[in-house]
Amino acid sequence: MIEVLSVQIDGGFTALSAPAEVCAKSIRSADSRFPSMYICGNHSSIIDRIDGNLHIRRGFTIHQVMEILLNSYEDTVFIEHDPLLFEDCSFYTLEDFVMLLRQIGRDRLLIYLTTERDRIFDFITNLADRYIYVEEDAGGYYIADVGVNGLTQRFYPKISGQLTLEVF
Numbered sequence: 001m002i003e004v005l006s007v008q009i010d011g012g013f014t015a016l017s018a019p020a021e022v023c024a025k026s027i028r029s030a031d032s033r034f035p036s037m038y039i040c041g042n043h044s045s046i047i048d049r050i051d052g053n054l055h056i057r058r059g060f061t062i063h064q065v066m067e068i069l070l071n072s073y074e075d076t077v078f079i080e081h082d083p084l085l086f087e088d089c090s091f092y093t094l095e096d097f098v099m100l101l102r103q104i105g106r107d108r109l110l111i112y113l114t115t116e117r118d119r120i121f122d123f124i125t126n127l128a129d130r131y132i133y134v135e136e137d138a139g140g141y142y143i144a145d146v147g148v149n150g151l152t153q154r155f156y157p158k159i160s161g162q163l164t165l166e167v168f
Helices: 020-028 062-070 091-107 119-126
Strands: 002-004 007-009 012-017 036-040 054-058 076-080 109-114 130-136 140-147 150-157
Touching (some): 002 020, 012 119, 062 076
Parallel strands (some): 036 076
Antiparallel strands (some): 002 007, 130 140, 140 150
8 A cells, every 4th residue: 555645545557646755755655565666767856765675677768668567576566757758659559558557557556656747647647547636735735536436635734833722
């Protein structure tokens, strides 16, 4: 189980769009008793923020990422979205990639995450089992969770100092 702020992810193929610190925190929340893998492409905005018992792999083309996924055995797989992977990618290859993500999500927990959305990421979210969108606000985080149960919205406050006033 992975926790993204107050949202729990138990399994399946989940797309996550969140600030870098939230993405890194969700990766660090992976249970260290079970093997986890983190896959990134040419550019990663969160690789230097993560630590723990992770197998880290890097794919420079979409075909390399697909090969890494096909050979993976970890119970939890995190993939950071990299738009450069899809520059010379045909629609059929993109479709094969998304179907592979869905297939892996049937057996394991797969989180496809990004810190910056683009058209390719939005296409992938349309085919994910669940989509979690986190936006940072001055007082906390706005969270939209779209899944089979519909849309759930919540606000997760940043805890700083005293939240209630007590009378003695």
